[in-house]
Amino acid sequence: MKKKVISVLLSTAMVASLLVGCGSSSDNAAPAADDGAAAETTEEAPAEEAAPAEDAAADTTASGDKFYIYSWNTELQERLKFVTDAHPELADRIEYVNVGDSAIYQEKIDQLLQTPDAEDYPDMIAFEAGYIMKYTNSDFTLPVADCGVTEADLAEMYPYTITIATDKRDGSLKGVSWQACPGSFMYRTDLAESILGVTSPEEMQAKIGSWDDFLDTAREIKEKSGDATRILSSNGDVTEVFKSNKTEPWVDDSGVFHMDPAMEEYMDVVKVLEQEDLTQKTTTWSDEWNAGPSTDAVFGYFGCTWFLHWTIKANCGGAAVGEGTYGLWNMCQGPVPYYWGGTWLGATAGCSDTEMAGTIMKALCCDTEIMTKMSEETLDYVNNKTAMKTLSDAGKGAYDFLGGQDFIAVFSPLAENVDVSWMSAYDQKVQELMQTQLDAYAAGEKDKETAIADFKAAVADAYPGVTVE
Amino acid sequence: MLDGTAAQIFERVPNTENCQMPVARPRAEIFREGCEKMANTKTKRKTVEYSRYGYFFIAPFFIVFAIFQLWPLIYTMGLAFCENYTDTMFNMEVGPYFNGLANFKTVFVGNDGRLFNTYTFQSLWNTIIMWLMNFLPQILLALILAVWFTDTRVKLKAQGAYKILTFMPNIITAATISVLFYKLFDFPNGPINQVLTSWGVLSQPYNFFLSKWATRGIVSFINFWMWYGNTMIVLTAGVLGISPSLFEAARVDGASSWQIFKSVTLPMLRPIMLFTLVNSAIGGLQMYDIPKLLTTSGYGDPDYTTRTMTMYIRDLAFTGSKQMGKAAAASLILFVVTLFFSLVLFYIMRDKDAIKEKKAIKAAQKARKGAK
Numbered sequence: 001m002k003k004k005v006i007s008v009l010l011s012t013a014m015v016a017s018l019l020v021g022c023g024s025s026s027d028n029a030a031p032a033a034d035d036g037a038a039a040e041t042t043e044e045a046p047a048e049e050a051a052p053a054e055d056a057a058a059d060t061t062a063s064g065d066k067f068y069i070y071s072w073n074t075e076l077q078e079r080l081k082f083v084t085d086a087h088p089e090l091a092d093r094i095e096y097v098n099v100g101d102s103a104i105y106q107e108k109i110d111q112l113l114q115t116p117d118a119e120d121y122p123d124m125i126a127f128e129a130g131y132i133m134k135y136t137n138s139d140f141t142l143p144v145a146d147c148g149v150t151e152a153d154l155a156e157m158y159p160y161t162i163t164i165a166t167d168k169r170d171g172s173l174k175g176v177s178w179q180a181c182p183g184s185f186m187y188r189t190d191l192a193e194s195i196l197g198v199t200s201p202e203e204m205q206a207k208i209g210s211w212d213d214f215l216d217t218a219r220e221i222k223e224k225s226g227d228a229t230r231i232l233s234s235n236g237d238v239t240e241v242f243k244s245n246k247t248e249p250w251v252d253d254s255g256v257f258h259m260d261p262a263m264e265e266y267m268d269v270v271k272v273l274e275q276e277d278l279t280q281k282t283t284t285w286s287d288e289w290n291a292g293p294s295t296d297a298v299f300g301y302f303g304c305t306w307f308l309h310w311t312i313k314a315n316c317g318g319a320a321v322g323e324g325t326y327g328l329w330n331m332c333q334g335p336v337p338y339y340w341g342g343t344w345l346g347a348t349a350g351c352s353d354t355e356m357a358g359t360i361m362k363a364l365c366c367d368t369e370i371m372t373k374m375s376e377e378t379l380d381y382v383n384n385k386t387a388m389k390t391l392s393d394a395g396k397g398a399y400d401f402l403g404g405q406d407f408i409a410v411f412s413p414l415a416e417n418v419d420v421s422w423m424s425a426y427d428q429k430v431q432e433l434m435q436t437q438l439d440a441y442a443a444g445e446k447d448k449e450t451a452i453a454d455f456k457a458a459v460a461d462a463y464p465g466v467t468v469e
Numbered sequence: 470m471l472d473g474t475a476a477q478i479f480e481r482v483p484n485t486e487n488c489q490m491p492v493a494r495p496r497a498e499i500f501r502e503g504c505e506k507m508a509n510t511k512t513k514r515k516t517v518e519y520s521r522y523g524y525f526f527i528a529p530f531f532i533v534f535a536i537f538q539l540w541p542l543i544y545t546m547g548l549a550f551c552e553n554y555t556d557t558m559f560n561m562e563v564g565p566y567f568n569g570l571a572n573f574k575t576v577f578v579g580n581d582g583r584l585f586n587t588y589t590f591q592s593l594w595n596t597i598i599m600w601l602m603n604f605l606p607q608i609l610l611a612l613i614l615a616v617w618f619t620d621t622r623v624k625l626k627a628q629g630a631y632k633i634l635t636f637m638p639n640i641i642t643a644a645t646i647s648v649l650f651y652k653l654f655d656f657p658n659g660p661i662n663q664v665l666t667s668w669g670v671l672s673q674p675y676n677f678f679l680s681k682w683a684t685r686g687i688v689s690f691i692n693f694w695m696w697y698g699n700t701m702i703v704l705t706a707g708v709l710g711i712s713p714s715l716f717e718a719a720r721v722d723g724a725s726s727w728q729i730f731k732s733v734t735l736p737m738l739r740p741i742m743l744f745t746l747v748n749s750a751i752g753g754l755q756m757y758d759i760p761k762l763l764t765t766s767g768y769g770d771p772d773y774t775t776r777t778m779t780m781y782i783r784d785l786a787f788t789g790s791k792q793m794g795k796a797a798a799a800s801l802i803l804f805v806v807t808l809f810f811s812l813v814l815f816y817i818m819r820d821k822d823a824i825k826e827k828k829a830i831k832a833a834q835k836a837r838k839g840a841k
Contacts, residue, residue: 138560462789
C-alpha cells in the first residue's frame, strides 16, 4: 500500500513538472525571447504578473488583460512611446512582441491569427507594404472605423497611405500609418564635386534624370575615379525604384499575372550594372553594403525617409559634422519618383479592446501635435501634412547631416504624388521569385526570354490560384 | 542435391523431431487449469502480475508517437489527395477538397508537359547530388581514419585529441557554421577571396555564391566536414568489435594491410556499414539546415540549384499560397524515394552467405522430409 502511494505521488510529480514546463515556456516565450535567462524568468513571472493583474482588475472592467501588438523590429516600439506619453494609462497594458525577423513575420502572424482564443493572440499587428494587402483584404483585420477612427481623423494623411490599406472588397480602411516614405537618390556631395564637378542637387538631378543618363553617369564615375568609386553599392539598390514604377500590379483583381514593361527595363538596367561592373556588387543589407556610406567606395544610394536616418546616417561613421561622412550628403529625385516601404498598424478581427486600438491609432497616426513632436525628435517623415508643413515653415527641415539641405522640402512634393496602383498582396513573394531569375540573367547564365519564362513558371508554382499565361 | 557445406550445417542443426526432451506441459494447459481452479475456489490471486506495468511504462512513447507522428503521417497522406491552399488575394483558405491525383500530376509533370521537369524533381536531384558529393568522400575518409586508429601496428598517438577535433564541427550548430562559411566566402572581401587574390590564384574576387557548382561544393563540404567525425567514430566502434584474433591470424598467414582491410575488416564491418549508409541516406535526403542558411535568400541560390527537397516542401507549405496539398504530395515522393534508397542499400549490403546458409538448411530439411 505504501509503495502504491509513493508511486502515485512520484508519477503525479512527474506529470505535473511536465505540464509546468509547457505552460511556462509558452507564457514567457514572447517577452523572454531575447534574454537567455528564460529559466529564471519562469520563477519570477507569476509574481510579476500577479501584481498588475490585480491592479487592472480593480480599476478597469473586464478588459484587464494584456494588449498584444506584434511587429518585426523595435521601430514601432520606439514610436509607441509617443502614444504612452500622451496616454500613460495604456503603458502597462501594451505587450509589444518583436518577432525579430521580417522574413518569418508573416508565418508567425498567420499562425497566431488562426487561434483567436490564445492568450497571445495579437490585438494589433504591423504590416509592411509588401504584404499588407494580404491582411487588409481579408476578414482577419477590422476596419479602423470600428475602432472609432473617423474620416476627419484621416484628413491629414497622405492619400496613398489610405489607398494601400483599404479593403478592395468593400472600401473600408483597415490600417493606418504614421509615416510616409517617398524616395530619393542620396549622394555624396564631396565625391560629386571631385569626380563629376557637380555642386548642387539640381545639377546632380540633371546628371541622373533618366535611366540612360544614370548609367552614363555611372560609367563616368567608374572611369574618372579610376575604379575607386561606384555609383551604387549593390545591383539590388535600384529594385525599389523600379518596383514602384510598375503601371499594373503583379496580379490584377481577376487573378491574372502581368509582367510589367518596367520590370523588363529593370532587368536590362541591372544587367548593364552587372556586366559593365558599375556597382560594388555587394548584397543589399550585407555588412559590406552597410559599410558603404562610411567609405569613398560608394557614390550614392536610393533611399527613402527612414532610409536616410536608419541606414545612411547610422552607417556614415560619425555622429556630427566632420566625423565620417556626416554632413557630406545631399538628396535629389533621381531618374523617376518612387516610394519605398512604410509600416501600417491595424486591429485584428479578435481585438480584445477596440477602443484602446482606436486610441493608439489616433495618437500615433492622426494626432497632429504628437506627430509633429515625433517628427521633430526622430526626424521621421510623418504621415501628417500639417505637421510636416509646420516643421518645414519653422526651418526644422534643414538637416546638418545633409549639409543643411531641407529634407522635408525634398520629400514633401514627392509624398503628395505617390501612386500605389501597382501594389498587390503578392508583391513580396513575387519580387523574391523575380530576384532569383534576375540574378541568373544578370550573371549571364540565362538569356532574357528564359529568365522571364522561368520566372513565370515559378509564379505559377507558388500560386495555383493565379493565371499565368 | 546436398553440397558439402549444407550437409555439414545440417548436421549441426538440432534434430527436434527425434529428440525426447523433458518438455514442460503446454502453457495453455496450465492456464486453463489455473482458470478452473480460480473459478472453483474463488480465492484471490496471490501473485502480482507485473507484465501489465511494463505496458504502462511504454505507453507514453506510443501515445506521443500516435499524436505527433502517426497521426500527422496519416493526415499528410490524406492531404496529398486534396486541394488545399490559401488564396493570397483575400487570405482565405481553399479546401481541403478531395481532388484525386491532381497534386501528384503537378509534382510529376512540368508546365511544358515533360515528365519530371518540375521544381519538385529539380530539388530532389539537387539533394541527391549534394548528398553524394558529401557522402562519398566522407565514408572514404572515415573508413581510412577508423582503420588507422584501430590498427595495432600503426599505434597512432594522441588519438583522443584527434577524435575530439574531428567531432567538434558536429557539436557546433548548423546555423553558426553556415554563417562562418558565408563570411569566409564573402564577396568581394571575404577571407578566401583575399587569400586567393593575394596568392595570384584569382585575378579578381570571385563570387562563389553566384556559381551553382561552387555553392553546391560549399554545402557538400560543410556536410562532409560536419559528419565525417561522427561516421569515423561509428566505424571505429565497428572495427573494434571485430575479434582481434582474426587480424592476428591474417597477419600470421602473411596477409598485407590491404588484404586484411579487404578480406577481414570490410566484410566484418558490413552491419555497421549498412547502418551508416542507411542513416546517411535518410539524413542526406532530408538535408535542410546548411543550404537553407548558407544562401542569402534562403531559397537555394543561385537559381534554386541548391534548393533541397525539404526546403522546397517548406516553401510550398508555408510561403506564398501555403499549398498544403502539393507539399504533402511532394513529401510522399520524398518518403518513397527514401524508402527506395534504404531498400536498395539493404539489398546491396545483405549478408549473402547467411542467405545461402538459410537456403541450404531449408533445402536439406526438405530433402530429409522427402526421404522419410
